[in-house]
Amino acid sequence: MTFAIRQERAADAAAVADVHRAAFAGDAEALLVDRIRADRDAVLSLVAVDGGAVVGHVLFSGMIAPMRALALGPLGILPGRQRGGIGSALVREGVARAEAAGWQAIFVLGDPAYYRRFGFSVDAARGFDSPHAGDHFMVRIAGQGGVATTGPVRHAPAFACL
Numbered sequence: 537m538t539f540a541i542r543q544e545r546a547a548d549a550a551a552v553a554d555v556h557r558a559a560f561a562g563d564a565e566a567l568l569v570d571r572i573r574a575d576r577d578a579v580l581s582l583v584a585v586d587g588g589a590v591v592g593h594v595l596f597s598g599m600i601a602p603m604r605a606l607a608l609g610p611l612g613i614l615p616g617r618q619r620g621g622i623g624s625a626l627v628r629e630g631v632a633r634a635e636a637a638g639w640q641a642i643f644v645l646g647d648p649a650y651y652r653r654f655g656f657s658v659d660a661a662r663g664f665d666s667p668h669a670g671d672h673f674m675v676r677i678a679g680q681g682g683v684a685t686t687g688p689v690r691h692a693p694a695f696a697c698l
């Protein structure tokens with residue numbers, strides 16, 4: 537299975553929504569993406585494409601935090617293309633781009649069994665105060681050191697609808 541990763545373009549929006557509706561079997565994540573975009577909180581949006589068709593998408597949005605922090609999510613892959621490495625490639629590419637651009641921390645809400653392979657840690661997130669804190673709340677701190685390990689962190693307002 538081949539695919540390429542590139543930055544999302546305006547013309548991809550409908551296909552991105554379709555991917556999330558199919559991946560999550562509902563509207564919530566597609567609406568979340570739309571709200572984050574409408575609020576201008578989207579910082580990095582990557583799509584996986586195969587033959588011109590969007591088969592996966594990941595969004596990174598700005599947070600209020602004691603460091604330069606992004607939230608990863610939603611991440612969705614078309615059901616017929618799951619478990620083919622596309623989600624991993626989107627996460628790894630997004631993390632690399634974000635850290636190269638100076639973002640110091642990336643938070644995610646999800647399954648630790650999936651995200652720990654990318655360096656996300658539930659334990660590292662326990663020091664942060666968030667309405668989403670708990671066993672599915674993780675952070676990956678960029679490697680340069682000197683980054684806060686405690687304090688209040690807040691997702692973009694659109695996440696309140698989750």
Ligand SMILES: CC(C)(COP(=O)(O)OP(=O)(O)OC[C@H]1O[C@@H](n2cnc3c(N)ncnc32)[C@H](O)[C@@H]1OP(=O)(O)O)[C@@H](O)C(=O)NCCC(=O)NCCS
Pocket residue numbers: 559560610611612613614617618619620621622623624625645646647649650
């Ligand atoms: C979860 C999801 C993003 C993973 O993307 P993907 O392209 O299917 O996954 P990859 O091929 O990169 O990775 C496959 C690996 O992840 C594991 N995996 C897939 N989904 C998983 C899940 N929900 N929990 C734990 N592990 C998972 C697979 O077992 C596989 O592990 P292995 O390499 O050790 O065999 C994708 O399956 C998806 O869109 N699911 C529905 C929506 C969703 O749950 N999104 C995540 C929101 S936090």
